[in-house]
Amino acid sequence: MSVHIAAKKGQIAKTILQPGDPRRAKYIAENFLDDVKLVSETRGILYFTGLYKGKEVSVGASGMGAPSIGIYSYELFTEFDVDTIIRIGTCGAYNDTLKVYDLLNVEYAASESTYAKFAWDIEEDRLSPPGNVFGLLNDTAKTLSLNLIPTTIHTSDIFYRKSQELPEIAKKYNCTAVEMEAFALFANAQYLGKNAATILTVSDVIPTGEFITADQREKALKPMIELALETAILM
Numbered sequence: 001m002s003v004h005i006a007a008k009k010g011q012i013a014k015t016i017l018q019p020g021d022p023r024r025a026k027y028i029a030e031n032f033l034d035d036v037k038l039v040s041e042t043r044g045i046l047y048f049t050g051l052y053k054g055k056e057v058s059v060g061a062s063g064m065g066a067p068s069i070g071i072y073s074y075e076l077f078t079e080f081d082v083d084t085i086i087r088i089g090t091c092g093a094y095n096d097t098l099k100v101y102d103l104l105n106v107e108y109a110a111s112e113s114t115y116a117k118f119a120w121d122i123e124e125d126r127l128s129p130p131g132n133v134f135g136l137l138n139d140t141a142k143t144l145s146l147n148l149i150p151t152t153i154h155t156s157d158i159f160y161r162k163s164q165e166l167p168e169i170a171k172k173y174n175c176t177a178v179e180m181e182a183f184a185l186f187a188n189a190q191y192l193g194k195n196a197a198t199i200l201t202v203s204d205v206i207p208t209g210e211f212i213t214a215d216q217r218e219k220a221l222k223p224m225i226e227l228a229l230e231t232a233i234l235m
C-alpha cells in the first residue's frame, strides 16, 4: 500500500499499462484480461491485475497531467517494484500531416514543465523513453502490421490557452502532437533506472478541428491497447 494506491505489495504486476482515464483502465481490464482483480480504487483511480495470454499484467490510471502521473508512476516504481510502465493515451496533432486514429510511439517528449528539474535535477527539456520498451513496441507493431509512427511530442501543462500560436518548445523541437504526461513519466523512469514508453492515438487534429467522438473512442483505441498488451507480455 502506498500513499495513493491501496493495493497490497505483490498485487501489481511487473509491467503495467497506464491510460489517463480510470474508466479506460476498467474497460481494458474487463475486455482484454482474464481472472481480473480490482486492486485499488483510491480516489476513483482504478488499478486492476489480470492475465493476458496467461501472463500477469496490470492496468491502472495515471490521471491527467505531469503532477498526477508523477505521483502514480513514482509509487508504482518504488513501492510496488514495477519495472515497466507503458502509457497509452490520446493526443492532439499540431498539423494535418497526422490524421485522427494515427498511432504514435513517443521517441522524445519535450516540455516547458519544471517537473524533471525540480524533482530530479534533470536539466533537459526533452527526454526519451528510458529502457528498451520503445524499441519493443516498434518490433511488435511490425509483427501486428500496425503503422506505428516514432515522433517527438510536446508534453504540456496547459490544455486551454489564450494564444492559438504553436508554443515555442513545440517549434524548437518540431513537435507533431501534444499531450500532458509523457515527460514526467520519462523523468521518473530515468531517475529510478526503470523502463517506460508512451504510445498515443491521435484523437484530434488541432488546426482542422477534426476529432474522434466519445462513442468512436473505444473502437479507435483497440489497436493501441493490443499493441501495448502484446508488448507487455514480452517484458
Ligand code: HPA
Pocket: 090, 091, 092, 156, 158, 159, 178, 179, 180, 203, 204, 206
Ligand atoms: N492537448 C493536450 N492533451 C491532449 C489533447 C490536446 O489537444 N488532445 C488529447 N490530449
